[in-house]
Amino acid sequence: MSKIAFTKFSGSGNDFIFIDNRNLEHRADEMIDFVRRVCRRGQSVGADGLMFIEPSERADFKWRFFNADGSEGEMCGNGGRCAARFARELGIAADSVSFETIAGVIDATMNGSRVKLRMTQPFDYRSDIHLDINGRGVEVDHLNTGVPHAVEFTDDVENVDIVGDGRAIRTHDAFAPAGANANFARVSGANSVILRTYERGVENETLACGTGAVATAILAAARGLVSAPVDVNVRSGEILKIYFEGAGSDVRDVYMEGETRLVYEGEMTEEALL
Structure with missing residues (x-):
């Protein structure tokens, strides 16, 4: 396995691994075991979840969000705030961004490290x-x-x-x-x-x-x-x-706002999967 570049974010204590998959190099549906392994704390990178950032025809980008157990999630609020911040770091968007999830298209605005997310209708x-x-x-x-x-x-x-x-x-x-x-x-x-x-x-x-x-x-x-x-x-x-x-x-017009942190950037080796 070649090394895989990733970025680690924290959103108010929820931590996530992000992988830029805009070139669709990784087939997310085939990465469930990979997700389980790299999200293990103490043995690998460790996280509450992992997200692949991919192209979208409906928004600025699409995410594939996986929980630490490998199950795919419809939505994650703190993960969404971190995803917006990651998109800005990648140059996908500036201080406002939209992204596609299973739950629908999400809009976010940013002010420095603080991100405000418009939620889907409860x-x-x-x-x-x-x-x-x-x-x-x-x-x-x-x-x-x-x-x-x-x-x-x-x-x-x-x-x-x-x-x-x-x-x-x-x-x-x-x-x-x-x-x-x-x-x-x-x-x-x-x-x-x-x-x-x-x-x-x-x-x-x-x-x-x-x-x-x-x-x-x-x-x-x-x-x-x-x-x-x-x-x-x-x-x-x-x-x-x-x-x-x-x-x-x-209820209507629901928003969530909080801090995000870009914790570190790195590369996973094959030993991250052992």
Whole structure:
């Protein structure tokens, strides 16, 4: 295998590997095992996901986004912000860009390292879903913000069994067959929420989840707990700002804004796959 150039980005704690595949040198559908191997932490580059940047006839570029387990994702908010920044670094676009995803065409604007992403229209709003999770009754709300999210509002977010309860919600029959990301949130003010997320495809808690932050902010507003814009404090300690009009099934004009970091550039050798 020849060396593969890549760039590593972090979006509010979510970290991603980016590969410029505009020449279609790599067939993304045949790279699932490659994705699993290079996303391993401690043994390879390590990341929450990997993205191939490819040509698009509908937008400035197209992405193929893969979770760390090799599954292809419809959308990723923090990954989308990093993708916009990567496109600017590649010279694909300046401070505004559009890109094609499975969930639809996404628009983004940039101000330095800060990126504001226009989200696809949320759908599948459901409230007051009662679940039996590891012997306790749980009430969650659900919203698809490009990917499906279940949110439990709790006063004790720090002591949640994020892996045990998160996995049980993520795989619950109520969200079959695809499952849902599991979010645990505490309202901390009239315009702020503290959030922890167990991510589908990573199958663990992550330091941030952009689509989860969006879903949580909208669902909190639907319950009358917060008003937009909402600051979502994620596990990394950073804040994602969520803008929207309306709430619940009537929500519209949804945006997410936060910082991105270009962490490093490098080349993978064949030993990255061992």
